[in-house]
Amino acid sequence: MNEYFRTTMSKTTGAGQACTAWSTTGEIKELIQNACEWSVRQNTAWRVFVWRESVGFEEYGAYVENEDGVLERTLSLSPSATNFTVNKVENSVYTPDDDYPGATVPFAIDFIRRYNVNEEKAKGLFILRDWHRYIAANADHVDRQLSLYEELTVGNGRHVIAVGQPEWDDENVPVELSPYMYRVRLNLPDKEERLALVKKWHSWVTEVKSQEFPGVTEHDESHLEMVADATGGLTRIQTEDAVCMSIATMKSIDIGFILNEKKKLVEQAGYAIDRPDKGFEVIGGLGPLKEWVSMMRYRFTKEAFDYGFDKYPSGLLMAGVPGCGKSALAKAMAYEWGMNMITVEAENLKGSLVGESEKKVGSLLRTARAAAPLILFVDEAEKLLGKSDGVHDGGAHDAVLGQFLSFMQEDNSGVFFVFTANNMDKFAPELVDRFEGRFFIDLPSADERTEILSIHLSKRKQDADAFDMEELVRQSKDFSGRNIEQAIKTAMTRSFSEGRALTQDDLLGVFKETIPTSKTKKTEIETMRTFVENGMMMSANNTAKKEDSSGGVSGRLRDFA
Numbered sequence: 326m327n328e329y330f331r332t333t334m335s336k337t338t339g340a341g342q343a344c345t346a347w348s349t350t351g352e353i354k355e356l357i358q359n360a361c362e363w364s365v366r367q368n369t370a371w372r373v374f375v376w377r378e379s380v381g382f383e384e385y386g387a388y389v390e391n392e393d394g395v396l397e398r399t400l401s402l403s404p405s406a407t408n409f410t411v412n413k414v415e416n417s418v419y420t421p422d423d424d425y426p427g428a429t430v431p432f433a434i435d436f437i438r439r440y441n442v443n444e445e446k447a448k449g450l451f452i453l454r455d456w457h458r459y460i461a462a463n464a465d466h467v468d469r470q471l472s473l474y475e476e477l478t479v480g481n482g483r484h485v486i487a488v489g490q491p492e493w494d495d496e497n498v499p500v501e502l503s504p505y506m507y508r509v510r511l512n513l514p515d516k517e518e519r520l521a522l523v524k525k526w527h528s529w530v531t532e533v534k535s536q537e538f539p540g541v542t543e544h545d546e547s548h549l550e551m552v553a554d555a556t557g558g559l560t561r562i563q564t565e566d567a568v569c570m571s572i573a574t575m576k577s578i579d580i581g582f583i584l585n586e587k588k589k590l591v592e593q594a595g596y597a598i599d600r601p602d603k604g605f606e607v608i609g610g611l612g613p614l615k616e617w618v619s620m621m622r623y624r625f626t627k628e629a630f631d632y633g634f635d636k637y638p639s640g641l642l643m644a645g646v647p648g649c650g651k652s653a654l655a656k657a658m659a660y661e662w663g664m665n666m667i668t669v670e671a672e673n674l675k676g677s678l679v680g681e682s683e684k685k686v687g688s689l690l691r692t693a694r695a696a697a698p699l700i701l702f703v704d705e706a707e708k709l710l711g712k713s714d715g716v717h718d719g720g721a722h723d724a725v726l727g728q729f730l731s732f733m734q735e736d737n738s739g740v741f742f743v744f745t746a747n748n749m750d751k752f753a754p755e756l757v758d759r760f761e762g763r764f765f766i767d768l769p770s771a772d773e774r775t776e777i778l779s780i781h782l783s784k785r786k787q788d789a790d791a792f793d794m795e796e797l798v799r800q801s802k803d804f805s806g807r808n809i810e811q812a813i814k815t816a817m818t819r820s821f822s823e824g825r826a827l828t829q830d831d832l833l834g835v836f837k838e839t840i841p842t843s844k845t846k847k848t849e850i851e852t853m854r855t856f857v858e859n860g861m862m863m864s865a866n867n868t869a870k871k872e873d874s875s876g877g878v879s880g881r882l883r884d885f886a
Contacts, residue, residue, distance in 0.1 A: 457489035513695030540577030557696030610773025648807025698739030711751025803843030
């Protein structure tokens with residue numbers, strides 16, 4: 326935030342522009358802190374006033390301790406000074422006169438207009454909280470603001486920062502005011518900022534409450550860094566709240582507790598965040614894809630950049646029919662990499678109102694950037710980014726596609742996209758090209774079905790060695806992984822309901838009743854196999870010999886065409 330504030334103020338105060346509009350998530354405390362810090366580091370004295378409807382204006386300032394240990398107001402600090410605090414100035418509340426029934430827009434505008442730099446011997450910086458509620462409330466409000474901003478452009482020592490919410494954009498700013506407003510979006514805290522907050526609370530507890538919370542004092546530097554990673558995607562206030570709640574309830578800064586709290590907050594925004602607890606051991610087959618994933622994990626290390634890489638990898642695109650294991654692979658990948666994973670359904674990012682989809686995607690990408698490194702998993706991504714013929718959406722599809730393309734090309738925070746698709750034909754070629762890894766997950770081969778059968782039987786407390794695996798593999802030819810899993814569960818349900826153990830005949834009976842994915846999705850599978858043939862995608866499956874129609878094996882290599 327410091328950098329945003331300094332950049333914005335240097336651009337606007339230097340050029341004499343009237344108003345700076347911040348789009349923020351409500352972290353006004355941090356903004357006031359930075360405004361006061363900025364004001365006391367200038368060659369000219371500044372006073373900082375903060376407006377809110379229920380109070381009016383309150384003045385804030387920087388304070389330093391004198392020789393007697395008493396805090397005193399200061400109007401100047403050296404660039405290297407750090408021993409100061411920001412507090413409200415005593416007896417500095419300015420409320421409306423009787424002419425104004427409440428601390429509303431007319432009072433706020435007139436207060437700024439009446440501020441006299443020469444009489445006060447200081448320039449004025451005015452922060453208007455939650456101004457998005459009033460900026461376009463009515464024509465009178467708009468004209469009052471326009472009159473003020475026109476007056477401020479002469480560079481007479483007054484500057485306005487109007488604080489709004491993320492939905493405050495060009496469409497919601499009146500056209501009359503837009504030329505006078507330099508807009509900046511306030512990002513969520515990065516890892517460095519979050520780590521500073523975590524260390525602050527760790528130091529305070531260690532110095533003041535060590536006897537009450539001994540578990541906190543035992544945390545070392547590496548643990549605090551993991552906590553900072555765990556709080557990725559939270560605001561500064563949310564980060565502090567999560568850490569404090571963990572200390573109070575768990576007697577330590579517990580990563581599991583914080584992740585759970587973050588999960589609740591992120592889910593309120595429409596996303597699901599998790600750190601899976603199982604890896605490739607629960608995924609049968611897919612050797613080439615697993616090998617690629619294992620190789621790419623090293624690209625997220627410092628050593629990779631020292632070696633010569635200048636960017637984190639951007640993503641993996643997996644195509645395949647439903648039930649082939651795409652979602653399970655994404656979760657196992659997050660575990661193998663030791664990363665959190667944000668999961669979103671493509672349909673949840675689409676909005677019915679004009680501009681709503683773009684706002685949802687923008688919010689998602691900002692959250693992901695702040696929480697990086699992490700995996701951003703979008704299931705059935707073609708429903709969001711694959712435009713259907715004949716659909717007129719006012720340009721929403723192209724705008725959302727542009728957001729993803731730009732982010733994947735330019736961002737280097739460590740957000741790794743995992744997209745799944747059931748229909749590759751709907752994707753624009755320029756999006757497909759953004760992914761380093763592009764794999765088609767075909768129906769499992771005989772060897773892969775052996776692994777899948779063993780995994781699902783063992784997972785359900787069944788001894789795989791007690792069954793004729795070769796026969797089960799033959800009878801499950803052309804099954805997807807989901808077909809096999811569902812068949813095992815159905816067979817077990819029948820045997821359990823009859824009060825007996827699961828048998829080979831139970832499984833074979835259900836296999837014969839199952840209509841395999843190879844029949845229900847025949848056209849889609851044949852289409853996607855051509856992507857491997859023409860080099861657009863790689864095969865995710867283990868190399869295997871092709872099975873003939875009787876379930877045996879021919880001498881030819883598997884043909885994906």
